[in-house]
Amino acid sequence: MDAQVQLSQQVQTQTIQVPELPDMESKSPEDVLKWALDTYGKKVGLSCSFGPEDVVLVDMLAKITKKPKIFTLDTGRLNPETYDVMDAVRQKYNIKIDVMFPKTPTIQKMVKAKGLNLFYDSIENRKMCCQVRKIEPLNRALSKLNAWVTGLRRQQSVTRTTMKKVEWDESHKIVKINPLIDWTREQVWDYIKKNNIPYNKLHDAGYPSIGCAPCTRAIKPGEDERAGRWWWENPETKECGLHADPTKLAKAVQPAQT
Numbered sequence: 256m257d258a259q260v261q262l263s264q265q266v267q268t269q270t271i272q273v274p275e276l277p278d279m280e281s282k283s284p285e286d287v288l289k290w291a292l293d294t295y296g297k298k299v300g301l302s303c304s305f306g307p308e309d310v311v312l313v314d315m316l317a318k319i320t321k322k323p324k325i326f327t328l329d330t331g332r333l334n335p336e337t338y339d340v341m342d343a344v345r346q347k348y349n350i351k352i353d354v355m356f357p358k359t360p361t362i363q364k365m366v367k368a369k370g371l372n373l374f375y376d377s378i379e380n381r382k383m384c385c386q387v388r389k390i391e392p393l394n395r396a397l398s399k400l401n402a403w404v405t406g407l408r409r410q411q412s413v414t415r416t417t418m419k420k421v422e423w424d425e426s427h428k429i430v431k432i433n434p435l436i437d438w439t440r441e442q443v444w445d446y447i448k449k450n451n452i453p454y455n456k457l458h459d460a461g462y463p464s465i466g467c468a469p470c471t472r473a474i475k476p477g478e479d480e481r482a483g484r485w486w487w488e489n490p491e492t493k494e495c496g497l498h499a500d501p502t503k504l505a506k507a508v509q510p511a512q513t
């Protein structure tokens with residue numbers, strides 16, 4: 256059995272007691288982050304893809320603590336502009352960033368079986384690529400934490416409308432903290448401009464949401480802000496698995512054959 260599928264099944268079968276979580280819906284993002292740091296200390300980390308929401312959270316965290324725990328997933332298919340903002344943020348805040356890479360043997364096996372651009376062929380292939388390049392590295396990062404912080408907002412997607420500021424992440428069996436969940440896109444950009452935060456320059460070229468280069472395109476005026484992500488798929492399938500139900504994902508992901 257493929258190592259990624261085994262890992263996914265292990266995550267699903269763990270029995271972990273769900274902690275009682277406070278209702279933080281009326282709290283500011285900074286208060287939510289302070290609560291997270293007070294509660295989880297070094298066991299809480301920001302999952303940062305250097306999108307606009309993520310750089311806002313880096314700025315907020317850096318104003319609360321000198322050593323925020325921040326990790327990112329380098330899928331190997333990112334745009335050069337994403338690496339630029341990664342280094343710009345690192346230098347501005349003088350912080351360390353853990354870069355998580357996929358496992359080389361698994362990538363090689365998948366590419367040998369399906370090709371480099373397998374994601375265009377089917378949703379199953381796309382989810383397999385996300386599993387290998389994003390989800391397995393994410394699971395590795397989360398296995399060392401008790402809580403993770405994300406830059407999710409309810410307005411971003413139909414799949415995110417019911418998320419809370421602090422919630423139990425059944426997929427990964429840890430606490431998930433979404434301090435900006437009720438923010439608008441305008442609030443995010445106002446904060447970026449006011450605080451002079453580095454951001455991905457592709458946002459100035461019509462890319463409101465940026466993922467891997469081959470799976471992201473600029474959007475047209477009036478389109479949904481995530482319309483440029485996996486644009487060939489229906490909105491309901493547009494999660495890479497980082498924030499999706501793993502039981503649904505596991506059905507879609509088949510092990511790569513040599």
Ligand code: SF4
Pocket residue numbers: 330332374381382384385386388389466467468469470495
């Ligand atoms: S976004 Fe595209 S290239 Fe990136 S991991 Fe998913 S399918 Fe692969």
